[in-house]
Amino acid sequence: MYRETDRDKENSYYSIKIISSNIYVYTACFVSLDAFNILSLDSVSNYYRKYSAFRKEGHFHYIHRTHFGSYSFICVDATLTPGPKRPYNFYGILNQTGVTELAALAEESHHSNQSIWFGHYTTSTIISAAPGIRQVMSSATAYLCGHLHTLGGLMPVLHSQHRQGTLELELGDWMINRRYRIAAFDHDLFSFSDLSFDVWPAVLITNPKATLYSNPAQEPLGRIRNSTHIRILAFSTSSISSVLVSIDGIDLGNAVSTSGPLFVLKWDPMSYSKGLHYIYVKVQDDTGRTVSKEHVFTLEDDVPLRFNLLPSFILLTDHYILVRIIFFLSIAVHVSIIIVFRYLKKPVPKEPPGLLTSACLSLHAFSKSNNFYYPILLFSLYTVVGPWFVGELIDGHVGVCFTFGLIVNGHFLEGSLTYLVGTMQVVCFNFPLNCYLCWCLSLRCRGHCFRAHVRDIGVLRTVPVHLIMLLCFIWQSYSCVFLLQTYGVLAFFISPQRTWSLILTVILIRKTWTSTDSHLRTYIAEMKNYHAS
Template sequence: MLKHRIANTAGIVAATLLCWLYGLHLYHSANQPLYRSASQPLYSPPPQPAAHAPPSAPAPAPMRDSSDSILTFIHASDVHISKFVPKGGLVHFLHFMQTSVPLISPRALIVTGDLTDGKDKHRLISQQQPEEWLKYAEVLERHKLRARFNGTFYRDQRGNHDCFNVFSADSKENYFKQYSAARDSSGYLLQIQESFGLYSFVATDGCPAHGFARPLNFFGYLDAPSMQLLEQRMDAAKDSNHTFLLNHYPVSTMLYGRHSRPFKALVERASVFLCGHLHELVGGIGRQLQAYKASEGYWELEIGDMKEHAVYRVFAVDHDLVSFVDVRLPLSTIPLSNPALLDARVEEALPHPPVILVTNPKDARYLLPKHEPLERMRTSSFIRMLVWTDAPVSSITVAIDGHRLPHPAAYRGRERQVVEGRADETVKVPLWVVPWDPAQYDDARVHQLQVTVVDEMGKQSTSLTPFALGRDVSIPLNNDARGGWIMQQDFASMFRISGFISYIIMALCLLVIPRLYYAALPNYASWLSDRAVLHHKQQALTHHLFALLQRDANIFARSKLLLAILAAKARFVVWTQFTAQVHFSSSWLFWPSYLFAMSICVLPLFAGRLIPSAAGSDGIGSVYAYGIYMAGEWSPLLDSWTYALASIVSLAVLLVYLPAAIAPPHMFYSPRALTKRPWYRSVAIRVAMLVFIFVYLGIPVLMTLYTYGWESVVFGYGKAWLFIASSVALYMVDWRLPVSLSSYEVPAAST
């Protein structure tokens, strides 16, 4: 008997360790693309022009009343042109091109992905629609975006919707390479040389090497070849006054590999990281998805979507001080629905309220101490603001701390040609200035600048700018509840660490340790009887403490009794649950649970046709906890960790509930205390368990079946199989074989 127990224990330990070692091997293999040699990249990036040192620009003149030394550009994202959705999307993009772009007339226009929607009619399956891409290309051609400023005006890049169901960058379904402005899926380097400096825009493509169909493909990553390309482009931009890094995915939703330098070392050269992807989330938690990364010294600014919210962001770099303002299209004047879908046309510009962007003094919430010459604000002679209007300005009122400044605003703007001989291609710099004495406000305090503009059509806008000229004065953004917390997170580490910890706790505490304890017991029946006696005594002690608590009126005594009751309850819950786990280890339910726990570690959660558009077996892949394996290579996509966490949590909840459910109630409660079913055996709890399993396992299984085919069920070891097994177990335990209250003999000593 002893040899049998030793062999049983050794077998459990050996099997568990072998599974975990193989799981570590899979984890290492899945992440190998992030760190492998970049000598053979997944794609061949186009040759980059040799980086030449830019001509040394003269030092910018003091900030007086000249409109020189100002660069403007617009950032927009998430257009989602759709052939099926009648609201927003294309209509907003058309109005943006017809109204906003001519109004601002910037030097550059940047769009960071999700150009098309890429879904089917029911918006459940992802499918690249060539009609959507043709419409996008038609808009670019109609507004001459590709040719403007010798091809340096407009830049776009892919988002996750643009690579849905696209096997590779060379696939025919990759319409981006045919209909976009950039054409290159690897990103781009755009450098704008002005008389006052060099400004670089470095775009990275965070889409996976294989564009899986949704609901996968929410997170992005840069593998080693992509990181090598990023290093080359950042090195080419090293002499820039400012470098703007662009990606569709925010940093918090990305997984960055490494070539010779990590991402944190590269991003230190960037002033601002521009992204989209998250739209504005839901419930207001994404209204201000912005964060200052103090260790690297850059601002990460996510822009709301063009699809529903019709928002775009106007940037101005004035004497190397970076300022921006978010602008929304006048949605009240745009019809809510677009019955014409892709045949929609917009011929006239909308009346647009004035757009105000104060560039000096700069908004103190968005300072860049590592990249901006902030001292220029303290030596400036004028308040400087850019005011874009579609009608002549009627009045401009400027006030600081509620006190109107005595000097009127003066117009010092201009329109300049970027390319000689093209009078129709100009950049508007509508600068207005007001004399001021910054020494009056250099007092280490925060001041409020208010600018109100009214045009001749009666349209009015007001801008509020907090500023501080003190050297050590900074204003926190305080936007954690509106998206700042999300932007500061490292979800890659969060998912991995929480996945590993939750899995280890689940496997050890709920399966392996109780099983080893059970195998080591010399007399299981005697131990179970002794545990029941102790549980009944603990329950009686708790009732006794409750009785004392009701009789004692002394506040200190009541506090001590309350703490004693909480401690007794905690001990009772822990020990009864542990006893239930040990009791569970002796039942027929243990081994299926153990096999499912190990399968999460070593087998795919599910497999199926992850890219339906791919020919033959190329589109079939396996989703492991650590990444996705397809076509002989790994994609370390964080989406797989979310699936793994759902399976781990579901199995852990089952492993807590089922042992308690199959244990006879008299094992824990004395006949005197037990007059009805325990709370955990009530109908409400049983229904809640069914709902939990259906939501966490059933719905994902149905989605994978609908999207990835029947293979995802047949080979769904960690999803479909777990859902079926848990449903059968709950039916057998909770509904078909309810536990009788008299099914367990209470030892006489417990009374």
Template sequence: MKQVVVAWLCVILTLFCSLRACHLYWSSTWELRSAGPSWPFRHNKIAPELEQRQQTHSINHHDQLNILGDQPDGLFYFAQISDLHISKYRPKGHTLHFLQFIQSVLPIIRPEFVVVTGDLTDAKDHKRITSQQYLEEWKTYKMAIDQQPWTNTTWYDMRGNHDCFDLPSWQSRANLYRSYGQSADLVENGQGIYTWQHSPSYGEYQFVAIDACPKRGPSRPFNFFGYLTSSTMDRLASALLKPSNHTFVFSHYPTTTMVFGVSQQGYTFRDLAKHYSVYFCGHLHRLIAGLGDVLQSYDPATKTLELELGDMKDHGMYRIVAVDNDIISFVDARLPLAPSTQLRSTPLIPLSADDKLEWPGKLPMAPVILITNPKESRFVLDNKEPLHRIQSSTHIRFLVFSDESPNQMTFEILIDGKPVIYDDNSNNIDHGDDDPETVNQTTSFITASPRYSGNDKHPLWTLPWNPSAFKDGSHVLSIKVKSASGQTGKSSVIFRTDGRRTKIGGGAGEWIISTHMSTVLQCITLLSIVTMLTLLLIPRFYTDREVSERLLARIHAIDQHAPVGGFRSLQRQILVGALRCLQLPSTQPSVWYGTFSFLLALVTLPWFKAEFIPSGETPSEKFGTFYLYGMVFGTEWVPIADTWMFAAEEVCLDVGVFFALFLLHSVPSELLICGHVKMNRPDDTLQNQRSVIESPWFKGIEVLYWLWRMSEMVALASFYGGIWPTLIQNILVVWLIFVGITLGTSLCSPSNANSNGPNNISAPGKLSWMANGLDGCDGCAKATLKPSIMLDQQYQQEHGTLEPEDCHVVDLDYRFSNSSSSGSSASSTPFNRSPRAKNRKRNRHQ
């Protein structure tokens, strides 16, 4: 009865803590919620606006009779770069790559404008531990743009997470972007959202920039996610709901690393995403191990593209985006490699005393090719592009960016591996598998050669073709350009003339960019906590030993079938896990209460306090409190999703792993094995598993793992102010100390029935019923004779030969002890000889 009362009290406490957790989450996200109309009415209001926008697109795309021919009409292009990480400490890439882009690439591609999507500076110290805003890095960025050799372009930029490291507020003196950013005034006036337009004679194109940096920027590493409050979403909605041929959105953060609020009109970001065509971003640096080679995705619900660009810092990546008669195409290119002498000679901060920039030498650049017609079918935008113009086009169109004159270039253009062939009337012919040379000899058709159709503003090349010859399925267009200096450029696209899309095929990168990472982290964290609480609470309602005996009987039944593999092995592991959970409250009550209390503390209490923003001028600006749901500075919540990322790691690695170890040690594997297996199959894999878990090297791994997790806490303190308050006021440290004491007690205690700690599973009155074999198990019953023989051998070694009647006495004593009550700690065992055997020996020697 007492155990049931304790169980219900624990459940009531859990429910109370759940209410407290909901209150904290509600408080932390109030800036993200809408105070306007309720959600059910949101779609009713947005539907007419979306329909009006689609009608506008329909007029622009279908009613105009633009022909993709051999003239540079209806064409413009711009450039995007991202993640410059201008650094005063990093010698490779970083500053040098940015200067090489301005010096060697920009005068050749000559875009309408350049957009820099964040992380303008690196803001890390020489050890890459602490972070702050460095004046030298910001000056280098500004002077590079102000003193660029080719000045006939406009720059737009926005902040990234590195640009708001250690930033108390926008008005803070530490916010150097406010003085040195190209678009700082636009960001400030638009309160995080600003727009600009490109309005040629053939259309209206809108560009929207988003500054999603947190309003208080902690130092690294808790500054990876961005977010948009409800008021910012209002301004974004005002910008996106304007009609245009195309709207392009730029932000440093991919949508997977953003937390979006809801506008006052009830619009979510997905609602607004239906009103733009492409979302350009950076931030992820192509990830690692090739995961980020294709960080591109298409959302069929909103019919939009999201395109992440690799960094300028290490990979030297830049992007050219062209809009050709409302069909959007792009190419991602890399900087040419710099000679090693240039890498050694370029200073980290190439500024003189009077702020004059020292430019690196100009690099030779291979031709860069951007194919605009036919369009790459993997990036087709349904209902947002006039794809019918591909079917009615008369020419293949592509841009070639090179510093050499057009007449010095040679081309190789293939479709599906074959040269493009046309007749004197410029009509393409699909010759199937015919040899082009044979075709040329027997017909009047000749191999096509491209013609330069551009001007000083648009380096356009065209080639006549007949799209109807490629109306079936997907095809590959490959273009190779060789300059007079021997530099070679290549480009290829997969295209369809029927306007249908093909899969991007980005693998893990496409999945990452299309998910919502903060939601995934929240699910992982909460699901892990709920799972562990469930495993802790359920055994409190099953304290009757009969339940454990039934589980053990099923385990023994599986053990008697050799070998135990496949489904039987999985079934056994599940049963063993259930039995361990049931025995944890009784065998390790301190561990049970400690784990249960800590899990509730994670969702209701602050985790730790730290100096998150060292540049703050007041304690409320410097010091913040870390909760599962965000950070608190003074009385102000910052709903940054970095807390969920850190929580997912800590809950899984610090709580989940040690909780699993506690369960593993709650019942030794030896006591779970049927006696028949112990006696007759000593080499069984089950016995080997037992020896692995209880071996010294496994215990050593436990110690090393604990030391690693504790070192992570020390590393956290090195980021945020040292021992005080980060380590002292930290419930994670308290938990790790508790775990260390518990594991240390088990390692220092002898492995016998009288030991204490996690390995004290066979303490008197708890699991002795398991140690003496399971009543009713045939396998355990068959194993009763073997221990008696072992006892006889041991007795003979110590006291000489036993008489036959002594063997019978010992065997009867063993059988009696094996069937006696297991609750008494004084019960006799085969290894604790009975008084009757001792009396027989004494009488014999008298």
């Protein structure tokens, strides 16, 4: 686990390197780790303000001017203020004021040759006011972001493209995996390469650019057809000795250095005017280190290539909406089942009940017994409307957590990850508890007692069920421990959804084997008659 002191040291080293690098033009953005566990931007734990060389919070627009045009770089700051502890700082928020500010910056950038937007959060993890962050940045060539990085190594490449054409390019993290990106505009055509630190040479093919990463709405792609040279940027700590180029497996020769890291090789683009083609570049430096780069390109206008489905789903889906739908559906299904069986007429089997009939009868017994119906119904509804816990959402500042958001220091932070946590609560605890209680009631109605039911029914038919419920109970207990470690003792004791639910669970399970409810006695008598017939 990456500790607080580790983050402080990492940011300190970063600051020293930036200041000593003599980089005169740079940009930086506020990220979720900078807004982690801080009440305001003036907090001493605001590492961005403490260590960044730029130290500008909020959205901003930097224009890089050259003799051949200007290029806009727009920062999207969706970090939470105040910034709660994990995990509830996972989503960023853009309110209407923030969206309006970004729309104004987008309007300013129309005078630039190209515009690049950048920010910490992916668009899929930003709760945005209308018309939405993707629509606001639709004039951008690309949006550069982090946050999800490689999803713990599960997705080494997370790239996709908005419906409006803007590329969304997630970058692996620097903190653990030491990933970085080089990018360039070549005649207003945007190219980039994601690289690992201290792997040399670093190579970027700028012309012809990769078709997959083309943005026809913003880039003058026709310039590739009119170009005279293949162009490559190659960097290394040693001198570059060779840059070999081939297209479709045919060697074209060795690109030559013109100035700095730029290497060029004459070509005839009309030889590749039809279809898709494959360019391959092999770069070697004086120490013998070799790196190869390749991509697919085309000079035609109507040969679209599509990004993989999974990265597109991860980057382009508004997950905060999806998890809300799943949460309310899970609650609706659970609550509807027990309410329907509460008022549904009980069936009268004419023969010993089978598995399905027994399950239905147990649901009837459960729903028609006030001892079980009301506690579970209210517990499920409380998951939706009640405060989950009261604790230190920020060190030294007590707040309240609901499904629909957090309240801390007079600020309301709209719910996002809370809906995912709520869904896990319903699926991994509320619903399994309901099923387990019904199963216990079914055994009770069939004349079994707690002490002897394992012997009477068999180990294989009982122990696995108890183990599943035990795992759910352990999961809920771990959630209580997490509350204690993260949000303090207060959160542990004032947590109806977590800590109190464990007490409720023990009481309800005990009642399934000891209750003398009149409805339950009726079911026990009927089930004995069915099995005796």
